[in-house]
Amino acid sequence: MPLDPSPSPERRFNRQLGLYFFAIYLLLYLVFVFTNAFNPSLMETIVLAGLNLAIVYGFGLILSALFLAILYGTLCRNEPLKTDSSKVDPIDGGKVE
Amino acid sequence: MIYEPTWIAVFIFLGFVVFTVGLSFYLGRKATSSEGYFAAHGQIPWAVNGLAFAGDYLSAASFLGICGMIAAYGYDGFLYSIGYLAGWIVALFVIAEPMKRLGRFTFADALDAQFNSRGIKLAASISTLAVSIFYLIPQMVGAGSLIQPLLGFPHWMGVVLVGAVVITIVVTAGMVSTTWVQFFKGTLLVIFSFILVVVVLRRGFETSDGDLKSIGPIPRDSIANLQIDDRDVLEPVDGWQEFPELVRLSNPEGGYEVFRMQEMEDESQSELVILSQAQSMTNRADGGKLVDGLPFGDGEGQRELKPVGHLTKLPDRYTPSSAVGPIEFFNVIRDSELVLWGTSIVRHDDGSTTKVFYQKPTEGSRVLRPGEHPTFAGIRGGGTTDRINFLSLMLALFCGTASLPHILIRYYTVKDASAARKSTIVGIASIGFFYVLTLYLGLGAMTSGSLDLTDSNMAAPLLARSMSQWLFAIISAIAFTTVLGTVSGLILASSGAVAHDLIGGVLGIKLSGHAQVRVAKMAAVVVGIIAIMLGIVFKEMNVSYLVGWAFSVAASANLPALVMLLFWKRTTKEGIIASVLVGMTSSLGWILLSADTYQKVYGWDAADAIAPFSQPGIVTIPLAFLTLVVVSLCTKPSEA
Numbered sequence: 168m169p170l171d172p173s174p175s176p177e178r179r180f181n182r183q184l185g186l187y188f189f190a191i192y193l194l195l196y197l198v199f200v201f202t203n204a205f206n207p208s209l210m211e212t213i214v215l216a217g218l219n220l221a222i223v224y225g226f227g228l229i230l231s232a233l234f235l236a237i238l239y240g241t242l243c244r245n246e247p248l249k250t251d252s253s254k255v256d257p258i259d260g261g262k263v264e
Numbered sequence: 265m266i267y268e269p270t271w272i273a274v275f276i277f278l279g280f281v282v283f284t285v286g287l288s289f290y291l292g293r294k295a296t297s298s299e300g301y302f303a304a305h306g307q308i309p310w311a312v313n314g315l316a317f318a319g320d321y322l323s324a325a326s327f328l329g330i331c332g333m334i335a336a337y338g339y340d341g342f343l344y345s346i347g348y349l350a351g352w353i354v355a356l357f358v359i360a361e362p363m364k365r366l367g368r369f370t371f372a373d374a375l376d377a378q379f380n381s382r383g384i385k386l387a388a389s390i391s392t393l394a395v396s397i398f399y400l401i402p403q404m405v406g407a408g409s410l411i412q413p414l415l416g417f418p419h420w421m422g423v424v425l426v427g428a429v430v431i432t433i434v435v436t437a438g439m440v441s442t443t444w445v446q447f448f449k450g451t452l453l454v455i456f457s458f459i460l461v462v463v464v465l466r467r468g469f470e471t472s473d474g475d476l477k478s479i480g481p482i483p484r485d486s487i488a489n490l491q492i493d494d495r496d497v498l499e500p501v502d503g504w505q506e507f508p509e510l511v512r513l514s515n516p517e518g519g520y521e522v523f524r525m526q527e528m529e530d531e532s533q534s535e536l537v538i539l540s541q542a543q544s545m546t547n548r549a550d551g552g553k554l555v556d557g558l559p560f561g562d563g564e565g566q567r568e569l570k571p572v573g574h575l576t577k578l579p580d581r582y583t584p585s586s587a588v589g590p591i592e593f594f595n596v597i598r599d600s601e602l603v604l605w606g607t608s609i610v611r612h613d614d615g616s617t618t619k620v621f622y623q624k625p626t627e628g629s630r631v632l633r634p635g636e637h638p639t640f641a642g643i644r645g646g647g648t649t650d651r652i653n654f655l656s657l658m659l660a661l662f663c664g665t666a667s668l669p670h671i672l673i674r675y676y677t678v679k680d681a682s683a684a685r686k687s688t689i690v691g692i693a694s695i696g697f698f699y700v701l702t703l704y705l706g707l708g709a710m711t712s713g714s715l716d717l718t719d720s721n722m723a724a725p726l727l728a729r730s731m732s733q734w735l736f737a738i739i740s741a742i743a744f745t746t747v748l749g750t751v752s753g754l755i756l757a758s759s760g761a762v763a764h765d766l767i768g769g770v771l772g773i774k775l776s777g778h779a780q781v782r783v784a785k786m787a788a789v790v791v792g793i794i795a796i797m798l799g800i801v802f803k804e805m806n807v808s809y810l811v812g813w814a815f816s817v818a819a820s821a822n823l824p825a826l827v828m829l830l831f832w833k834r835t836t837k838e839g840i841i842a843s844v845l846v847g848m849t850s851s852l853g854w855i856l857l858s859a860d861t862y863q864k865v866y867g868w869d870a871a872d873a874i875a876p877f878s879q880p881g882i883v884t885i886p887l888a889f890l891t892l893v894v895v896s897l898c899t900k901p902s903e904a
Contacts, residue, residue, distance in 0.1 A: 178361075181685075185357035192353045199346070200658045203634050204651045207643050211633045217595040221339055221633050222703070225346050229696045232353055236692045239356065245682045 177244040184242055188235045195231060199224050273414050273737035280741040281429060284748060288433045288441035298777040301438035301784060302369035302760050303676040310683040312447050314690020317674055319446030321348075321665070321691070322453055322698055323399075323750035324406025324721075325811035327743055331727075332720035334706020335573065337604070338631025340640045341706055344812070345699035347658050351665025351815075352695065354823075356688040359666045362830050363675040364684035370757070371669040372765040375825055375844075379837040385769035387844040389761035391821040392669040394848055396758045397794060398817055399668070400751060402810035404799020407747040409721045414740045420800045426744065427796035430751045434759065434788040438781070442756055443677055446749040452742045454694050457701045460724070460739065463731050464708035469596055470584040472713060474574040474603060476623065477521070481528060481536035487511055492539070503610040503618070510608065510620060511539060518565060519557030524622040542622035543569050543717065549615040569621070571726070573715040576625060577601035590704070597707060600628040604636070605717060621717045631710065639878075653877040657812055660881030664815030667822035670753035673760065751795065755788050762787035802865075812879065813855050820884035821848035828892050839896030847888030854880035
C-alpha cells in the first residue's frame with residue numbers, strides 16, 4: 168500500500184530534491200570512509216595550508232553538510248496550508264488514532 | 265586523580281540545577297494534556313527547536329566522549345564527530361518532513377501511520393525502550409564522571425543526582441520543559457565550547473617533561489643490576505616478571521617508582537636505553553587502591569596519579585606560549601613531538617591487578633591521522649576484519665541519527681513539515697559548528713597537562729580547569745546540563761512508548777489525555793531508576809564507545825522499517841514488524857557476543873568472542889532491510 172499516494176507537487180519536488188542532495192552527500196561520505204579504511208596513508212598527505220587530507224576532508228564533510236542543508240532549505244517549496252477538522256481529538260485537541 | 269571541589273564550582277552547578285528545575289516547575293502547568301506533555305502542543309518555534317535538537321543530540325558522548333577520545337588518541341575521535349553529523353543528512357533529506365506528517369507523539373505513531381497494527385506498536389515501542397536504555401547508559405556514566413571533580417562526590421552519587429533531577433524535569437512538565445532545557449543547554453554548550461577553543465588558541469603550546477623523571481641513557485644490560493641511579497631495583501616477581509621492559513625502583517618516600525625502557529632514537533646506540541617514568545595503579549583484591557605501591561590519596565604517606573598531557577618538542581619556528589591561528593594550531597602540532605600514554609596490566613597471584621600507564625613519545629603528525637586508537641589501529645595493519653569493523657561503525661553512525669527515538673519525537677514539537685525542515689537545518693548548523701570545535705578541544709586537552717589517566721571522559725572539563733576555575737565550573741555545569749537535556753529526551757521517548765504505544769496501542773486501554781500523562785510520568789520514574797542502576801554498573805566504559813553501540817541498535821531496528829515505509833509501496837505491516845524485531849535482536853545479540861563486550865563488560869578473553877567483529881551495523885542493517893523485503897513479499901498488503 169503506497170504511503171502518501173498522491174503527494175502535492177511541492178511535496179514531490181522537495182522529496183526529489185532531498186534524495187538528490189542525499190545522494191551527493193552519501194557519495195562524499197563513502198569516498199571518505201573507504202579511503203580511511205583501505206588507503207589510510209593517503210589521509211596523511213598534505214593538501215592545503217599545511218593541513219593533511221584527513222583534516223581537510225573531515226572539516227569539508229561538516230561544512231558541505233551545512234552548505235547542502237542551507238541550499239535545500241532555500242530551494243524547498245512550502246505546501247499550501249490546510250486544516251483538517253475531522254482529525255481533532257475531543258479529549259485533548261490532538262489527532263484521533 | 266583526586267579532585268578538590270571549590271565553592272565556585274558548587275555555586276555555579278547549583279545555579280544551573282535550580283534554574284533547570286525551576287523552569288520545569290514553571291512550565292509544568294502547560295503539560296497537563298497528552299499533546300502538551302508529549303509534543304509541547306506542536307508550538308515550539310522552529311529556531312528554538314533547532315537549538316533544542318543540538319541540546320538533545322550533543323550528549324555526554326559528544327562533549328565528554330569525543331573530546332576524551334581525541335585527547336587520548338588524536339584524530340580517531342573526530343571520526344565520530346564526522347559520522348554523527350553525517351547522520352543528520354539522512355534526517356534532513358529523507359526523514360524530517362514525512363516524520364512530522366505521519367506521527368503524533370512517538371516513533372511508533374509514524375511507523376504505524378497507515379496500518380493501525382498492534383504488532384507494529386509493540387515492536388516499535390520495545391525497540392524505542394531498548395535503544396533509549398542503551399543510549400541512557402553512557403549519559404549516566406558521563407554524569408557520574410562530572411560530579412566527581414565538580415562536587416567531590418563519588419561516581420555513583422553523580423549518577424543518582426542526575427537521575428533524580430531528570431526525573432523531576434520529565435515528571436513536572438514533559439516535552440515543554442525538556443525542550444527549553446535542551447535549548448538553553450545546546451546554546452550554552454556551543455558558545456562556551458567556542459570560548460574554550462579561543463582560549464586554547466591564545467594560550468598556544470609549550471614543552472615540558474610532565475613532572476616525570478627520566479634516567480639515562482644507560483647500558484641495556486645494567487637493568488639486571490641490583491641498583492640503578494643509586495636506588496634499589498625491586499625484584500620482578502608476582503606478575504612483574506612478565507614485563508621485562510618495566511623496572512621498579514624503590515622510592516625513599518615509600519612505595520616504588522615504575523620506569524619503562526625506551527629505545528634510543530639513534531640506532532647506532534642500540535646498546536643504550538632510557539628509563540622513562542611510568543605511573544601505576546593497583547586495584548587490590550580487597551577493593552583498595554594503591555598508586556606506585558602507596559595507598560591512593562593526597563595525604564601523608566599516600567600518592568595520587570599525576571595529571572598528564574605534554575609536548576616534548578616544538579618546531580623551531582614557533583615561539584613557545586605564543587597564540588596560534590586555527591590552521592597554525594594543527595601545523596604546530598604536526599611538527600611537534602608529544603606524549604601519548606599506553607597501558608600494561610600486571611596480574612598478581614592474589615587476584616589483584618596493577619595497571620601501568622607508560623609514556624609513548626609520538627610524532628605530532630601521527631595524532632592528526634586516523635589509526636592511533638585501538639579500535640581503528642587495524643585499518644593501518646591491513647586486517648580485513650578491522651576494516652569491516654571500521655566500515656560497520658561508520659555505517660551505524662550515518663544511519664543511527666535518523667533512527668533515534670528521542671530525536672525523532674522532536675519533529676512533533678513544531679507546527680508543520682516546513683518548520684521540521686527549518687529546525688533540522690538550524691540543528692545541523694549548531695551541531696556541525698560544535699563538532700568542528702571538538703578537534704580543537706580534544707587536541708588542546710591532549711597538550712594541556714591536565715588529563716586524568718583513569719578517566720578519558722573528563723578531558724574537556726579538565727582542559728577548562730587548566731585555564732581557570734571559573735571556566736571549569738561553567739563548563740562542568742554545562743556538561744552536566746548536557747546530560748540532563750539528553751537524558752530528559754530519552755526518558756520522555758521511553759515513557760511515551762510505554763504510556764502511548766504499549767498501554768494505549770497494544771493493550772487497547774483507552775486513557776484520557778490526563779490519565780495517559782499520569783502513566784507516562786510513572787514510566788519515566790521507572791526508566792529513570794533503571795538508568796541510574798546501569799550508569800553505576802558501566803562506570804569504566806568510554807561514553808562515546810557505548811553510544812556507538814546504541815547507534816548500531818537504532819540503525820538496525822528502526823531505520824530500515826522507516827525508510828522502506830516511505831519509499832517502497834509493497835511494504836506490509838508484517839514486514840515492518842519482522843524488520844524491527846530482527847534488526848533489534850540481531851544487533852543486540854551481536855554486541856553481547858562481541859570481543860569488546862567480552863573484554864570490557866564480562867572481563868573474559870576477547871579471543872573467545874563469537875561475533876567476528878565488534879560493530880554489528882554492516883551485517884544487521886542490511887539484514888533488517890532484507891527481512892522487510894522478504895516478509896513483505898510473502899504477506900498480503902493491507903487494503904487501502
